Amino acid sequence: MSFEGFYLLPHPPIVIPEIGKGEEKKIQATSSGFDQIAKEIAEKSPDTIITVTPHGTMFQDAVAICGEHELNGSFENFSVPDVSMKVHINTALASSIYEFAQQENIPSIMATDGFLNKYNSYEFLDHGVMVPLYFINKYYKAYKLVHITYAPIGDLDLYRFGMCIRKAVEESDEKIVMIASGDLSHRLKEHGPYGYNPYGEKFDKEFLDCLKNGHVEGVFSIDRDTLINAGECGRRSVVMMLGALDKKKFNGELLSYEGTFGVGYGVMKFNVISENTSMLDKLETARKTAYERKKEGTDPYARLARESLTHYLVSGEELEEFPNYVPDEMKSIKRGVFVSLKKHGELRGCIGTIFPVTDSVAEEIMRNAVEAGMNDPRFYEVEEDELIDIDFSVDVLTEPEPADKEELDPREYGVIVRSGRKTGLLLPDLEEVDTVEKQLDIALQKAGIGSAEEYKIEKFKVLRHKES
Structure with missing residues (x-):
């Protein structure tokens, strides 16, 4: 059969009333959007829900497809262990997706507890999936799940993986809906989880505008500085879903967008308008063109x-x-x-x-x-x-000079720590290194200098050169 629906849903645990304890009312539009989508999914009564999440057991070099027969999860990490759920996995569809991915040489694994044991990990139902399912379960529970955790591999491979999902769905005899789970920028406000960065607002606007207009190439062409500085976790989920939408002309209907807590929460449903040609060749050509420009x-x-x-x-x-x-x-x-x-x-x-x-x-x-x-x-x-x-990128260092801790600024200065023959260096303006204490801690760890040892500090600046 084929897909019955495609959705972008955020996953803020605070939207769950048992967790929010009243704070969820500050993102009422998000909550209402969840309810609207959940009711729509219940009306479609799918046999299986395919979810793509950033918060399952993630590998750096391979997409992880759950191969267990069922998954359990709770909101214990958010101090509400009594809110829990168990879902059955559609292992036949999961295996079919995996087989198509292998045929296309897309790095992927079937993640089972037996396989993950060697990494001291296991399969679980993460909050990236549980938050959307919490609302869906209020209206509909007669579904199985396919649980996919994306990997930070190339966008084209993620898109092609989405195409493999579509092939597997078309060969099945079930009704399917797909959910791309992901929050947008985490850097919308100073009091947010990662502080404020102007690229956060820029990313959210560009990304949502592209989706509303069905502009797949636009999603792929968002500039690197914006992607790096936005601090988002939903784009790769969506890229995979766009692959599942390949050969379809569509638009995105934004039901709500809120950034109350410094994180962008977008609730969107996708409307398929007509058949279309595959975007894969255009995306590959754009990638090669960008590479030639970089060279x-x-x-x-x-x-x-x-x-x-x-x-x-x-x-x-x-x-x-x-x-x-x-x-x-x-x-x-x-x-x-x-x-x-x-x-x-x-x-x-x-x-x-x-x-x-x-x-x-x-x-x-x-x-x-x-x-x-x-x-x-x-x-x-x-x-x-x-x-x-x-x-x-190339960083050219100025001459290091002695410094006191009070003179440091991790955005402006790199730091060198020395104790005897042990030396550690950290460049300035690194992502998530936003305090002097964090900068020194990392430099000391790199040098192997203990916290109780005496050490000298030097500071330097860099002239950073990047590819355009």
Whole structure:
């Protein structure tokens, strides 16, 4: 059969009256939106509800599909253990989705307790799923569940996984609805969970506008700075659902949007208008075009870092001559340099030098780019086919100078801590490092310096160069 409905639902535990204890009234529009969707799902009486969540057992490199026969969960982590639920899993449909994903070489696993035991984990019903089900269960319970936890892999792989969901549904003989569970930006207000960032409002508006207009390419083209700084957890769930909507023209009907607690809660239903052509080729073309732009980027620092690692991966040899776009200042100045690689917004490698070990910034970049890709002990070696998904940045350090704790500012200054031969460094302006105490704690841990040991502090600034 086919899908009966598609929905974007948030998952704020505070909307549950037993948890909110009156605070849920401050997001009444969200609560009303939940009820409206729940009643609509009850009218459709689906055999199975497919949920995509960011809060199940997550792997960094593979989508996790629950392979257990049933899942249990409660709101114990939110001080309400008596509010609990148990759902039966549609293992046949889950297995079919997995088989299609394997055929398409999309990284995915069937997550069972036996498999997860080796990671000291287990399958459970997380609040990303329980919050929507709490409202649905008020009106309808005669369903099975397919529980999927997304992974921070490439958007195209998530989209293609959604296409595999659609294929499995079309081969089934059941009525299905799909829920993309996710909150929008967590950075809408200073008193919110992650403070305020203007990119939060920007993301929520752009993202919801794209969905309302059925503009799939727009969702994929939201700029990287906005994505990194928005602090959201729902976009990847939606990308997977958009894959399930491939070959359909649709629009999004926004029932409510609230940011009362500093987090964006959007309740949206999707209306299929007509058949359409597949978006996959267009999305792949846009991805390749963006990659070509990055390779020819205007910032010579980041461009040299990319070209240095690319040359090594292609030829097996280090770049020996400066490309003609490298300016004289990069050839004549000596500085410490850090080269960072991020894949899908997640760190993929970072190697640097506090003090220069070569004769110029350009040589330092060429050396450290290869080191970051091949010899960062935290990661396996970068492969050539990953380069299209990797963003390069270069931090050029100023000369470190002695400092007291009171002089530090984690947004403006990086920090070096020293005790004997033990040294730890942390760059400035890092995501979620927003206090001096946190900055020093991380630097001390990196150095292996105990909290009771005496240590010296130095501060420095960086000139950060990123790919456009």
